[in-house]
Amino acid sequence: MPPPPHGREATLLPADAPGGPGQGQQHRPGPDSTAYMCPYCEAVLSNPAAAQCESCLRPLPQQGTPVLRVQFPTGELKVSVGQHLVLGRDAGQSPVAATFTQYDNVSRRHSTVWLDPSGTAWVRDEGSTNGTFVNGERLPRGVEAPLRDGDQLRLAADVTGTVQLT
Template sequence: MGEQDGTRTCPGCGAAGVLPGQLVCRVCYVPFALVPPPMEAAHASMAADRDPGRDPAPMASDRAAEADTRVIDRPSLTLDAPGKVAPPHALALRFSGGQTIALTRDEQVRLGREPRLCPRAGFLTGHSDLSRLHATVAVDAEGTATVTDEDSTNGTFVDGRRLAPRSTAVLRPGSTLRLAADVTVLVLP
């Protein structure tokens, strides 16, 4: 199997059996559009395209575009089901005091000032304007994150809008969550 039968190797990980037209490597999941072609193939294609009557400027821009197309970093991925790729965590909550709580799929965390009700958020104990159980952040099996106000006294705010008591809002990376007046939480991917 190889170049003779139309297959080739992945330029990212070297796995054999890449078929013509295949968009993603089946081993490392790197999109082939992000991996630059091997240098000898790139030079051969440029030499074949040379035409004495053609303006050389487009070829220079082609070379610049090829130089700028490269894989900078591959994310670490885990398989949670055959053929399904999932990140190691679904989201992270970064609090104004510098603390971070990471959540995975099918997980929830309670936020409030009572450590027995909110064991992962014990650092919120000193915030007297928070309710004992203020809000719950949950991530479902598909990775959708939500926040639910737990009938708090001083309110739960998502991107500046107050949630009605016992209501739920979707959280996205970059959203800002505010609990009462002084606890600000940034939602990170």
């Protein structure tokens, strides 16, 4: 068995992993198929049910706290309350750049997704060349738009993900 992923890349579940997007539409990954991370210091949590982070010792959101998942063809991204995740091809700016490196029309720093304390998911275009779209509608640069369960989030022309709020 390969070693567990480390750092922010742990939010990515490859499409070919058990429970990944390529494994059937109705199946949702279980708690062991996606690594959980602290929304404050981004350390990978060995016990997602812990009351506080082992690294920064801050209290962790408990069960019932909303989670934003976006399933792209190349993997699933997971964002916890308070965490902002930059989507793009540049590993220096986007901790999940491996999800988008094969798409030349996705900007290095394309857009940002996050989940606010009230449980509302948001996306903002970061001045991308080819646009960020929610359900086919292009977002103006710098404009924040809410995301709902089932929305289609598209980066440029080629990369479409499905939003899940759990």
